[in-house]
Amino acid sequence: MNVIFFGPPAAGKGTQAKIMQDRYGLRQLATGDMLRAEIAAGTDLGKKAKEIMDRGELVPDEVVIGMIAARIDSPECAAGVVFDGFPRTAAQAQALEDMLAQRGRKIDVVLELAVDQDRLVSRMEGRAKKEGRSDDNSEAFRNRLRQYNEYSAAVLPWYRAKMTVHRIDGTKAIDEVSADICGILEDKAAAAPARRGNI
Numbered sequence: 001m002n003v004i005f006f007g008p009p010a011a012g013k014g015t016q017a018k019i020m021q022d023r024y025g026l027r028q029l030a031t032g033d034m035l036r037a038e039i040a041a042g043t044d045l046g047k048k049a050k051e052i053m054d055r056g057e058l059v060p061d062e063v064v065i066g067m068i069a070a071r072i073d074s075p076e077c078a079a080g081v082v083f084d085g086f087p088r089t090a091a092q093a094q095a096l097e098d099m100l101a102q103r104g105r106k107i108d109v110v111l112e113l114a115v116d117q118d119r120l121v122s123r124m125e126g127r128a129k130k131e132g133r134s135d136d137n138s139e140a141f142r143n144r145l146r147q148y149n150e151y152s153a154a155v156l157p158w159y160r161a162k163m164t165v166h167r168i169d170g171t172k173a174i175d176e177v178s179a180d181i182c183g184i185l186e187d188k189a190a191a192a193p194a195r196r197g198n199i
């Protein structure tokens with residue numbers, strides 16, 4: 001099963017994607033984490049990406065599409081993928097669709113984690129103290145929210161035209177949000193008889 005997590009920054013996508021990875025053996029592919037790994041490794045790509053990320057803007061489509069393409073055929077992705085923070089633009093969504101179609105696969109579930117703006121800002125402030133991410137400051141965060149609303153949320157109608165987009169209340173406690181997501185994934189798996197018992 002292949003799942004996409006949409007949601008503004010600090011909505012809890014990474015937390016929930018990890019839980020789904022542990023619970024169902026789906027592989028979390030988080031482009032933000034991959035980019036931070038490039039920065040930590042001091043690669044040229046990381047150096048270029050850092051400037052963009054610190055401003056709270058989007059890294060070019062071809063960079064993130066290339067990172068996903070490089071991982072999608074790995075054995076860990078065989079049972080399915082939780083896409084976390086990808087796609088974030090219409091071009092990325094189309095590239096993902098093509099990439100999966102070429103492999104006889106598709107997106108099975110699209111989830112939108114909804115959290116109101118005030119709460120996002122206070123979560124970001126909490127995370128800034130804990131993790132020290134250089135893009136968790138009010139200016140970069142304002143840009144990240146703007147990019148989400150302008151480019152990423154704009155992809156949702158494209159998915160809605162093809163399939164159900166499940167809107168999840170991301171303001172609930174972490175385990176309540178997980179329970180809501182598991183319910184959706186398990187219903188979906190049950191509706192696909194060939195995969196009954198499996199996610």
Ligand code: AMP
Pocket residue numbers: 009031032033035052053054056057058059060061064084085086087088089092135144
């Ligand atoms: P995240 O960890 O998902 O919040 O991503 C952190 C930053 O990495 C974003 O603000 C972007 O600058 C960059 N980034 C992550 N994923 C993407 C993507 N799919 N497209 C463009 N930029 C991305």
